[in-house]
Amino acid sequence: MSSAVYSLQGVSKEFEGPAGTVHVLRNINLTVDAGSCVAVVGASGSGKTSLLHIMGTLDNASGGSVLLDGVDLETLDNTRRARLRNRDIGFIFQFHHLLPEFSTLENVAMPGIIAGRARSESLALADEALNDVGLEHRKSHKVTTLSGGERQRAAIARAILMRPKVVLADEPTGSLDEESGRMVGELLVSLARNHGTTLVVVTHNRDLAGLMHQRHELRSGELYAC
Ligand SMILES: Nc1ncnc2c1ncn2[C@@H]1O[C@H](COP(=O)(O)OP(=O)(O)OP(=O)(O)O)[C@@H](O)[C@H]1O
Ligand SMILES: [Mg+2]
Numbered sequence: 001m002s003s004a005v006y007s008l009q010g011v012s013k014e015f016e017g018p019a020g021t022v023h024v025l026r027n028i029n030l031t032v033d034a035g036s037c038v039a040v041v042g043a044s045g046s047g048k049t050s051l052l053h054i055m056g057t058l059d060n061a062s063g064g065s066v067l068l069d070g071v072d073l074e075t076l077d078n079t080r081r082a083r084l085r086n087r088d089i090g091f092i093f094q095f096h097h098l099l100p101e102f103s104t105l106e107n108v109a110m111p112g113i114i115a116g117r118a119r120s121e122s123l124a125l126a127d128e129a130l131n132d133v134g135l136e137h138r139k140s141h142k143v144t145t146l147s148g149g150e151r152q153r154a155a156i157a158r159a160i161l162m163r164p165k166v167v168l169a170d171e172p173t174g175s176l177d178e179e180s181g182r183m184v185g186e187l188l189v190s191l192a193r194n195h196g197t198t199l200v201v202v203t204h205n206r207d208l209a210g211l212m213h214q215r216h217e218l219r220s221g222e223l224y225a226c
Pocket of ligand 1: 015016017022024042043044045046047048049050051094204
């Protein structure tokens with residue numbers, strides 16, 4: 001039996017723009033093994049976010065297939081996609097998307113509450129996840145008062161709350177200085193190792209990519225091993 005968590009075959013993505021069709025991804029083939037940490041690097045506009053959104057069920061491919069644990073994402077209805085996104089996929093967005101009116105603890109607890117867990121249980125899980133990312137001293141703070149690195153660590157805590165099978169991280173160190181970026185990168189890899197989670201990071205940061213076990217590069221919409 002294959003240990004692939006993700007299997008992408010011939011994935012393409014096109015957007016229709018005013019100047020015609022934009023081919024963003026072409027014939028992408030990618031296998032991500034369970035427990036591995038994989039980086040996809042590429043210049044700005046090379047399609048990294050588009051690829052990650054397709055893998056995270058936030059968008060559909062124009063062609064080809066994406067299997068997650070052997071299940072073709074195209075075959076899932078909206079309810080099953082939402083459940084999968086909530087329970088099996090932890091997404092760290094390019095711009096962290098924390099909710100400004102809530103505390104750090106409440107933000108991190110959100111996937112638990114959405115999954116229908118009791119508020120107290122969700123907050124207890126969030127408490128644990130914030131300890132895991134070294135933010136125990138910032139739990140009751142409003143997220144707007146956190147530094148950039150702290151916000152990114154809160155976003156990581158939220159992504160791992162439900163102990164998902166995979167964590168998909170979109171430029172997780174994009175807004176950070178070199179030192180905070182390195183710490184966040186190392187944190188992601190160590191959490192993946194400790195929890196047995198599969199990690200896919202898309203980034204233009206070659207140092208961050210260097211921390212992963214496997215690297216691929218997007219160029220002109222095509223994926224190359226590197
Ligand atoms: N909804 C959309 N409609 C039309 N074009 C889009 C859409 N989303 C993305 N694109 C185009 O697809 C290309 C790839 O975008 P994408 O956001 O995937 O790049 P990226 O590699 O993540 O870039 P960055 O490093 O700047 O975040 C870009 O040229 C972008 O303009
Ligand atoms: Mg992007």
